[in-house]
Amino acid sequence: MSGVQRETFVRFKEDVLKGLSSSPKNLHPKYFYDEKGSALFREIMVLPEYYLTGCELDIFKNKTDELGKMVAMDGTPFDLIELGAGDGFKSTHLLRHLYQENTNFNYMPIDISGTILDILGGSLQSEFPDLEVQRFEGEYMEMLAEACSRSNNRKVVLFLGANIGNMEPDECKGFCAQLQSLLSPGDMVLIGFDLKKDPKQVLNAYNDASGVTSKFNLNLLERINRELMADFDLDQFEHYPSYDPISGACKSFLVSLRKQEVRIDGHTIGFDKNEVICTEISQKYDLTEIQNLAEQTGFHLYGMIHDSKKWFVDAVWQI
Ligand code: AVI
Numbered sequence: 001m002s003g004v005q006r007e008t009f010v011r012f013k014e015d016v017l018k019g020l021s022s023s024p025k026n027l028h029p030k031y032f033y034d035e036k037g038s039a040l041f042r043e044i045m046v047l048p049e050y051y052l053t054g055c056e057l058d059i060f061k062n063k064t065d066e067l068g069k070m071v072a073m074d075g076t077p078f079d080l081i082e083l084g085a086g087d088g089f090k091s092t093h094l095l096r097h098l099y100q101e102n103t104n105f106n107y108m109p110i111d112i113s114g115t116i117l118d119i120l121g122g123s124l125q126s127e128f129p130d131l132e133v134q135r136f137e138g139e140y141m142e143m144l145a146e147a148c149s150r151s152n153n154r155k156v157v158l159f160l161g162a163n164i165g166n167m168e169p170d171e172c173k174g175f176c177a178q179l180q181s182l183l184s185p186g187d188m189v190l191i192g193f194d195l196k197k198d199p200k201q202v203l204n205a206y207n208d209a210s211g212v213t214s215k216f217n218l219n220l221l222e223r224i225n226r227e228l229m230a231d232f233d234l235d236q237f238e239h240y241p242s243y244d245p246i247s248g249a250c251k252s253f254l255v256s257l258r259k260q261e262v263r264i265d266g267h268t269i270g271f272d273k274n275e276v277i278c279t280e281i282s283q284k285y286d287l288t289e290i291q292n293l294a295e296q297t298g299f300h301l302y303g304m305i306h307d308s309k310k311w312f313v314d315a316v317w318q319i
Helices: 003-021 035-045 051-062 064-072 091-100 114-127 140-150 169-182 199-205 212-228 287-296
Strands: 078-083 105-111 154-159 188-194 237-244 249-256 260-264 267-271 276-281 300-306 312-318
Touching: 003 212, 003 260, 003 267, 035 212, 051 064, 051 091, 051 188, 051 199, 051 312, 064 078, 064 091, 064 188, 064 300, 064 312, 078 091, 078 140, 091 114, 105 114, 105 140, 140 169, 169 287, 199 237, 212 237, 212 249, 212 276, 287 300, 287 312
Parallel strands: 078 105, 078 154, 154 188
Antiparallel strands: 188 312, 237 249, 249 276, 260 267, 300 312
């Protein structure tokens, strides 16, 4: 094991033991995304019930002109920084539009995965040979600070996919305030929020008929078994999603189907029958909450772009 791998292993083990010793028990959703979890998430994104990806893609494909006008603002050169760029399948629509309009901008994708940045870099190079791309591999905030220190232009930060919803409200406020502290007056952020809507529609998105989301949730226990020498019996835990239409908190849990004990690298964790582990929050917002969040964290609302169903919004905030 290299030094970095050892550090990652120790952090994972500490977080898991701490979360499972808390009351209520919890696990951080960032741990969903090992190789199998990432593949399952790609399956989720194309499920008929999981409307979020299609809604935001609708904005990037069909409201590109509006998006382009907002981020290009008065025509001053800018650096477009994308947090968690992945393969850029949504943002590429915006890049294409800006490139075709001869907009003066550079692109700075940030991602934890070097492999995905290689793939993205290759496709950008062939489609937009004159676009200046500077890639940053690592954690969002660390890399954003690095990107900002290398930028002399106005900055526009993209944070798509309703990833902001995977933060608890306090964590989310802290995240937005930290974003604000790294930016300067005139800079913008464009954040994808999933909106409050028919509660059945929301709940179905996290409770698909084919059971992929259940596998995605249970894979967290499988990962702990694999990487931390644990002995979770996956047949004794069940995926349980819930949605509170008033607070907008959509939560995923794993329910223990009997009283049981699990060993994790020499530690024993007890579960009562029906005790739950909270594995994820996918917070839904209304427009007033989005505006308030902007104002509480040092931004003002510059614009909002909805998908055609008005289920999702990309909000543009400026300092
Ligand atoms: C990545 N994130 C925005 C997804 C969501 O909707 O919260 C993760 C997810 N979990 C279950 N389905 C999708």
